[in-house]
Amino acid sequence: MLRYTVRRLGQLLIVTVVLSVLLFGWLRALPGGPVSALLGERATEESRARLVQQLGLDQPLYVQYWKFVQRAITGDFGVSTGVQPGTPAMEVFLQRMPATLELSVLALLLAVAVGIPLGYFAARRQGGWLDNLSITWSLIGVAVPVFFLAFLLKYVFAIEFGVLPASGRQAAGIDATHATGFFVLDGLLTTEWDAAWNALVHLLLPAVALSTIPFAVIFRLTRASVLDVVEEDYVRTARSKGLGAMVVRGRHILRNAMLPVVTTIGLQTGALLSGAVLTEQVFNIPGIGQALSLGFQRQDYAVLQVVILATAMVYVLVNLLVDLAYAAIDPRLRTR
Amino acid sequence: MGAAAGPGFRLSRVGRRLVTVGLTAVLATSLSACVQSQRGEDSGQTMVFGAPGAPALFDPFYASDGETFRVTRQMMEGLVGFEAGGVKVEPELATDWKSSEDGTKWTFQLREGVKFHDGTDFNAEAVCANFERWYNQTGTGQSSALSYYWIETFGGFAGDDEPSLFSSCEAQDPTTAVINLTRATSKFPAALGLDSFSMQSPTAMEKYEADKVVAKGSGFEYSEYARKHPTGTGPFQFDSYDQNNQSVVLRRNDDYWGDKAKLDRLIFKVISDESVRKQELLSGGIDGYDFPNPADLDSLRQQDFNVQVREPFNVLYLGMSQKKNPALRKLKVRKALAYAVNRENLVNANLPDGAEVANLFYPSSVDGYTEDVAKYSYDPEKAKRLLNEAGHSDLTIEFWWPTQVTRPYMPDPRGIFNSLAGDMRKAGITVKPVSKPWNGGYISDVNKGDAEVFLLGWTGDYNSPDNFIGTFFGSTENQFYTKPAPWGEKLANRLDAADKEPDPTKRERMYTEINRDLKSKYLPAVPLSHSPPAIVTAPHVEGLVTSPLTAEEFASVSIEK
Numbered sequence: 072m073l074r075y076t077v078r079r080l081g082q083l084l085i086v087t088v089v090l091s092v093l094l095f096g097w098l099r100a101l102p103g104g105p106v107s108a109l110l111g112e113r114a115t116e117e118s119r120a121r122l123v124q125q126l127g128l129d130q131p132l133y134v135q136y137w138k139f140v141q142r143a144i145t146g147d148f149g150v151s152t153g154v155q156p157g158t159p160a161m162e163v164f165l166q167r168m169p170a171t172l173e174l175s176v177l178a179l180l181l182a183v184a185v186g187i188p189l190g191y192f193a194a195r196r197q198g199g200w201l202d203n204l205s206i207t208w209s210l211i212g213v214a215v216p217v218f219f220l221a222f223l224l225k226y227v228f229a230i231e232f233g234v235l236p237a238s239g240r241q242a243a244g245i246d247a248t249h250a251t252g253f254f255v256l257d258g259l260l261t262t263e264w265d266a267a268w269n270a271l272v273h274l275l276l277p278a279v280a281l282s283t284i285p286f287a288v289i290f291r292l293t294r295a296s297v298l299d300v301v302e303e304d305y306v307r308t309a310r311s312k313g314l315g316a317m318v319v320r321g322r323h324i325l326r327n328a329m330l331p332v333v334t335t336i337g338l339q340t341g342a343l344l345s346g347a348v349l350t351e352q353v354f355n356i357p358g359i360g361q362a363l364s365l366g367f368q369r370q371d372y373a374v375l376q377v378v379i380l381a382t383a384m385v386y387v388l389v390n391l392l393v394d395l396a397y398a399a400i401d402p403r404l405r406t407r
Numbered sequence: 408m409g410a411a412a413g414p415g416f417r418l419s420r421v422g423r424r425l426v427t428v429g430l431t432a433v434l435a436t437s438l439s440a441c442v443q444s445q446r447g448e449d450s451g452q453t454m455v456f457g458a459p460g461a462p463a464l465f466d467p468f469y470a471s472d473g474e475t476f477r478v479t480r481q482m483m484e485g486l487v488g489f490e491a492g493g494v495k496v497e498p499e500l501a502t503d504w505k506s507s508e509d510g511t512k513w514t515f516q517l518r519e520g521v522k523f524h525d526g527t528d529f530n531a532e533a534v535c536a537n538f539e540r541w542y543n544q545t546g547t548g549q550s551s552a553l554s555y556y557w558i559e560t561f562g563g564f565a566g567d568d569e570p571s572l573f574s575s576c577e578a579q580d581p582t583t584a585v586i587n588l589t590r591a592t593s594k595f596p597a598a599l600g601l602d603s604f605s606m607q608s609p610t611a612m613e614k615y616e617a618d619k620v621v622a623k624g625s626g627f628e629y630s631e632y633a634r635k636h637p638t639g640t641g642p643f644q645f646d647s648y649d650q651n652n653q654s655v656v657l658r659r660n661d662d663y664w665g666d667k668a669k670l671d672r673l674i675f676k677v678i679s680d681e682s683v684r685k686q687e688l689l690s691g692g693i694d695g696y697d698f699p700n701p702a703d704l705d706s707l708r709q710q711d712f713n714v715q716v717r718e719p720f721n722v723l724y725l726g727m728s729q730k731k732n733p734a735l736r737k738l739k740v741r742k743a744l745a746y747a748v749n750r751e752n753l754v755n756a757n758l759p760d761g762a763e764v765a766n767l768f769y770p771s772s773v774d775g776y777t778e779d780v781a782k783y784s785y786d787p788e789k790a791k792r793l794l795n796e797a798g799h800s801d802l803t804i805e806f807w808w809p810t811q812v813t814r815p816y817m818p819d820p821r822g823i824f825n826s827l828a829g830d831m832r833k834a835g836i837t838v839k840p841v842s843k844p845w846n847g848g849y850i851s852d853v854n855k856g857d858a859e860v861f862l863l864g865w866t867g868d869y870n871s872p873d874n875f876i877g878t879f880f881g882s883t884e885n886q887f888y889t890k891p892a893p894w895g896e897k898l899a900n901r902l903d904a905a906d907k908e909p910d911p912t913k914r915e916r917m918y919t920e921i922n923r924d925l926k927s928k929y930l931p932a933v934p935l936s937h938s939p940p941a942i943v944t945a946p947h948v949e950g951l952v953t954s955p956l957t958a959e960e961f962a963s964v965s966i967e968k
Contacts, residue, residue, distance in 0.1 A: 102848030105625040109552040111471070112814075112850055112863060116884055118551035118558070119854065125550050126625050142624065149624020155650060156463035156472075157629045166651055229690040237690040238683050243455045243654040243676040252651055355683045357653045365679060368811060370846045372625045 075398055079391055090383055091143075091376075095136050098372050104128065105152040108370045139376075148377045153369025154362050160373035163362060164381055169252030170240060171358035174350065175343040177278040182285035183336060190293025190332075191325060197298065209290045212283035217346060221280040221353040228276060238355035241270045277354040281346050285339040292335050296328035303327070341386070452671040452966055454948065455654075457684040457696030461677045462655060464629045465637035465645060466617060467602045468541060469548075471555035473957065476602040477697075478655050478675055481961055482524070483605035483639030486515055486534065486584075487596050491952045491960075494720060494772055494870040496597050500529060500606055500640065501584075510591025510909030511574075517582045521664045523608035524644040531578035536609035538576040538586065540618065547622045556603035556868075559878075560594055591909035597869040602958070611638035642668040642962035653677040669950065669965040688712065688945065694966065695944035695951070701759030701818050704941060713944045713951070716761045719937035720955035721816040722768055722875065723864040725827065726932045730856040730888035732804060738930060739797035744804075744860070745783035745933045747790035747834035748827050757822045758938050765934035767922050769867065769875035772955070774911075775918025780926040783933065790834040803837040807858035812845035815940035815957065816864035823862060827935075856888035867956065872918040873906045880931065881906075887931035894929050 106122050107114070114122075123129050127138065142149070148160040155163050193202040229237035241247060241254055247266035250257050255274070258267020300306060301324055309323045348360030355361070359378050366375040460474040467479040488499035501515040521529040541557050543565050551558055563571040572594075574587040588595070598604070607617070615632035632638075637645050642665070643657040655675040659668045676693055678684045684696040685703060689710075699707060699714070708714050725748060729736045750764045767776060794800050808824035809817075817823060821842075828838045841858070843849040853861050863886065868874050873881075880889065881902045889895030898921070905917040925931075942959065944951055950963040 103844065103846045103851060106552075107846045107848075107850045109626075110555075112854075112865075114551075114850070114854055115882065116854055118555075119851065122550060122552050125547070126622060128625065139624070147623065150626030150628045152626040155461055157627060157634070158650065159623070159628065170651075225686055225690075229692075230686060233690060237686040237692055238678065239652070239676065239687075239692070241652050242692075243652065244453060244656055244672060244674045247652075249649065249651045254651075352680065353683070355653075355678050355680060355687075357651070357677075361679075368846070 072398065076395060079394060083387055083391055086387055087380070087384065091140075091380060092136065094376060094379055095139060096132065098375055099132060099135075101370070103370045105370050105372055108153045149373030151371055151374045153371035154365045154374045160377040163374050164359065164377045166252060167357055167359045167362050168381075169254075170356055171344065171347050171351065171360060173253050173255065174274060174277055174281060174356060174358060175340070175347055177274050178281035178343055178346075179285060179336070179340065181278055181282040182289050182339070185282075186286045186289030187293050187329075187332065190290045191297050191328075193290070194294045194297035194301070202294075205290060205294075209287035212287035215283070217280055217283070217349050218353050220283060221277070221350065224276045224280055225354075235276055236273050237276075240273050240356055241266065242273075245269055277350050277356060280353070281343065281350045284346065285336075285343060288335060288339060289332060292332050293328065296331055297324060300324050300328045344382070452669065453674065454670050454672075454695070454961065454964060454966060455674045455676055455693045456961070457678045457687055457693040458675045459677075459679060459681070459684070459696075459698055461650075461653065462648075462675075464633040465635075465648075466607070466629065466633035467605050468557070468607070469553040469620060469627075469629065469633060470603065471552075476958070478657070479605065479637060479639070480602055480641075480958060481643040481657055481673060482637055482641045482645055483602070483607060484641050485600050485602075485605050486517075487600045489600050489869070489954070489956060489958065491963075492954065493718075494867075494955055496600060496870065499600070504596055506595070506909075508909070510595070511588045513586045513588070513595060514579075515584045515586070517584060518664065519582055521640050522662060523606075523611070523640055524638045524660060525608050525611050527608045527610040527638075528581075529606060529640055530581040531584040532581070533606060533609050534584040535576035535578050536612075537604075537606055538573065540609075540612065541604075542571065542573050544618070547620050547627065548618055550622070550627070553620060553627060556598075556601050560598045560601070560604075591907050593871055593873050593906045593908070593914055594869075597871050600869055605639055608638035611636055640664070642666075642960075643670075643673055646672070663962075666962065668962040670961065673961050688943065691945075694948050695942065697940075697942050697957075698813075698815065699941050699943045701941070704760065704943075707943055711946045713946065713948065714941055715943070715951065715953045716759070716939045716941045717953045717957065718770075718772070718955040719761065719763065719939040720770055720772070720957075721864055721866040722765050722770070722937055723816040723823070723862065723935045724765070724768065724932040725935055726853070726858070726861045726863055726886050727930075728856045728859055728861070728886065728888045729892060729931075732859045734797070734799045734802055735804070735859060736892065737797045737799070738928075739793045740799055740802065741930045741933075742783070743790040743793035743797070743799075743802075743834070744831070744836075745930065746786045746793065747836060748830045748933065748935070749785040750935055751785065752830075753823065753826050754936050757819055757826050758936055759818060759941065761939040763937050765936050768879060768925065768932070768934050769872060770937050770955075773867070773870055773872055773875065774915050775872045775922060777919045777922055780923050783926075785830075787830070787834040790836075794835065800835065801837070802835075803839065804831075805839045805841050805859040806831070807841045807843070807849065807853065807861040809845045809849040809862065810842050811847070812849075814864060815866055816936070816938050817862060818938065818940075820862060827862075853886050856884075856886060858886075861886070869956070872922075873902070876918075876921065876925065877902050877906060880925075889929075889931055892929075892931075898925075898929055 106119055151158050151160050151163050189205050193205045196202055225237050228235040245266055247263055248257060248261045254270030255267050258270055306323050309319050348363055351358045351360035352364050362374055362378050458474055458477060462475040462478045463470055463472055465479055484499045486501040487496050490497045500518050502518050503516040506513045523529060544554055549564055561572040563569050570589050572588050572592060574589050577585040579585055612632055615636045616630050617632035619630040621628045642660055642663045644660045646656040646658045648655045657673045659671055681700055687693045688696055704714050727735045727741050734740045754762045754764050794802055806828055808820050831838050852858055853863060880898050883890040883895040883899055901921055905914055908914040908917060942953055947966055947968050949965050949967050
């Protein structure tokens with residue numbers, strides 16, 4: 072098991088190095104660069120050349136890369152030039168990651184909390200009004216583009232009725248302590264209830280918009296899975312043994328129907344992080360999605376490198392953990 | 408639902424529906440009440456303004472971007488300022504000034520009884536400490552990305568081979584500061600109104616190591632002073648910058664020497680997307696924002712928002728580089744392009760209310776302006792004739808326009824390109840469109856002179872012809888590549904001479920002459936338009952005076968609810 076783990080960690084290192092080389096080369100192959108972003112239209116050729124030299128951007132790419140690696144090992148990934156100018160890129164990432172996670176988690180909770188019960192009841196009353204309504208709703212969820220739904224939600228709840236905020240993470244200037252960067256959690260930990268509620272209220276519309284696709288997937292899968300399971304022999308057997316309806320539903324139908332749904336929920340987590348890019352832009356949420364979008368617009372090498380590398384590392388690490396878990400369960404995998 | 412209702416407590420179907428509807432109504436009402444109460448807490452004398460970008464830092468000396476200045480302007484003041492709503496130089500921390508006859512010695516009388524936010528006295532010694540700090544920058548501090556305005560205005564630093572415009576500063580007495588220059592310049596004293604030259608507390612700058620700026624990777628890490636302790640003399644003082652929530656909070660300086668700010672707190676909330684800024688205003692989340700989409704102005708007005716259109720202080724021009732396309736080296740060809748474009752139509756169809764056709768490379772409020780220049784009214788037939796005479800009746804040009812950007816002088820680059828390209832085609836010119844992202848190659852290629860015909864512009868920093876035409880044509884290595892032109896060097900020298908002329912009347916005459924020749928003899932570009940950027944506030948916001956320099960101060964603003 073130890074050898075297997077070491078081998079997999081070695082693979083992780085190779086993946087990281089290859090990814091960082093590709094990313095480094097690709098970003099520098101893009102036209103423009105941070106010098107244009109730093110100096111703007113007021114730059115003369117002379118001032119551009121001076122700055123290129125000062126920042127070491129005139130050195131061969133392998134020299135620049137080596138310097139980047141040397142700094143990165145010490146945790147220094149450079150400083151943002153466009154997303155949050157002057158702030159260390161890693162700090163930008165660490166500040167923004169909680170916003171994305173908070174949004175994604177709430178969206179997933181909404182999708183699960185609504186999708187599973189609705190899927191179950193729709194299946195139990197197949198062909199009924201609840202079933203038809205839910206299917207229509209889930210189809211709309213998949214078909215309507217997130218940005219349009221976001222605009223619609225904002226228009227109705229923020230602009231027309233004014234009951235929910237249109238954008239941001241928390242009202243500007245509110246008295247709030249941000250210890251962890253997860254605003255709702257911060258408010259609860261510090262007993263600043265107003266701040267926690269305000270952050271939660273700000274999350275509602277973006278989370279609803281972001282949850283529509285995972286909701287639709289979870290709902291439809293639950294429904295289909297429950298329809299399959301209720302026909303199984305063991306359900307019939309359980310009923311014929313005289314078990315109560317609650318026990319049959321909970322222990323035999325729902326629990327078995329949940330197996331594929333749980334796997335899908337795991338897969339949806341990755342999709343949620345990708346969906347957050349657009350949602351954060353539309354709702355002006357300073358998360359990593361917005362950082363990526365602004366990073367490309369403003370040619371912010373440092374932030375793009377950290378955000379893309381760190382996100383990829385998270386995926387690779389999660390993948391590694393899953394593989395290790397499989398290997399622990401099935402010893403045959405360790406020798407393959 | 409069945410699982411929720413235990414034995415002995417089973418609601419009828421109607422009952423369950425009633426409970427569901429009731430709970431939904433209670434939730435919606437409490438949600439609404441809560442949000443409204445939180446908005447209520449933020450009202451009163453707090454203003455939240457939607458800013459398009461994050462400030463880079465709070466030390467204006469190292470900044471050159473509008474979003475940094477938007478914040479520091481409320482906290483800091485210069486020796487001179489600009490009149491409210493205009494560009495005329497006015498006293499600020501200096502009450503009066505005079506220059507020697509040769510224009511090299513400037514004596515400033517300082518306002519008495521002024522203190523920085525940290526309690527340090529503002530006096531001549533503080534003025535000299537600021538000038539000495541700027542002049543003695545070393546290493547990274549000398550980068551053009553940091554000390555941009557110092558380099559543009561004063562040319563260099565202590566110990567440079569090329570002498571700086573700045574020579575020395577003397578504190579004659581606590582209220583008299585003398586600035587010695589190495590030569591006369593048209594930039595003085597107006598350039599001292601630039602935000603970069605705001606007076607900052609020498610005590611705070613020393614305590615928090617203001618000059619400690621480090622190049623890291625492709626960017627710069629700023630000092631603790633620049634991030635957390637900016638200290639000026641202005642009507643607002645720094646409170647906090649919450650990067651997690653993207654908002655900067657300033658609070659009123661109760662010891663301000665002049666009229667105190669009416670707002671208790673002024674908050675800048677960063678909202679990069681223009682449509683989101685509009686939605687935030689409509690939903691009551693912010694009290695105002697800058698640079699609304701010109702297409703939204705009418706609907707905002709109809710909804711009773713205050714849409715204030717600034718007096719234009721910028722220029723959009725059609726640049727013509729003489730580097731790659733030999734045809735563009737001929738004056739007749741450049742004139743043909745000037746006749747080919749319909750600028751009246753452009754202004755009416757593609758630019759916002761208040762936009763004007765540009766006569767010169769700067770607006771009429773700047774010295775040396777004259778109407779007595781070649782006008783180039785739209786005349787496609789004349790354009791064709793000129794092209795024929797130049798031997799280029801089949802002229803083909805690359806016409807560059809930028810994507811992923813809007814600028815106050817260029818709110819819709821694609822629309823402007825389409826309008827002008829259509830005009831050129833009517834004059835028989837073959838147009839090859841080239842579009843590049845603003846920061847993805849457009850600016851760098853245009854600045855190298857690689858773009859044959861291109862769209863670009865400029866927003867003025869202060870009232871000086873040198874800030875416009877000196878910037879464009881003061882060197883021969885420019886966007887228009889005037890180096891090989893027989894007049895390129897001469898034009899640069901004439902601009903230099905005008906800038907150095909100490910006699911204001913004579914200087915103005917020199918600029919007028921240069922403007923005439925720029926339009927008739929040289930024509931390296933065609934001035935197209937001056938476009939006024941707008942600013943919008945909620946109906947309950949009063950007292951905002953707009954600035955042509957987009958340099959609004961919020962001390963006069965109040966919230967009337």
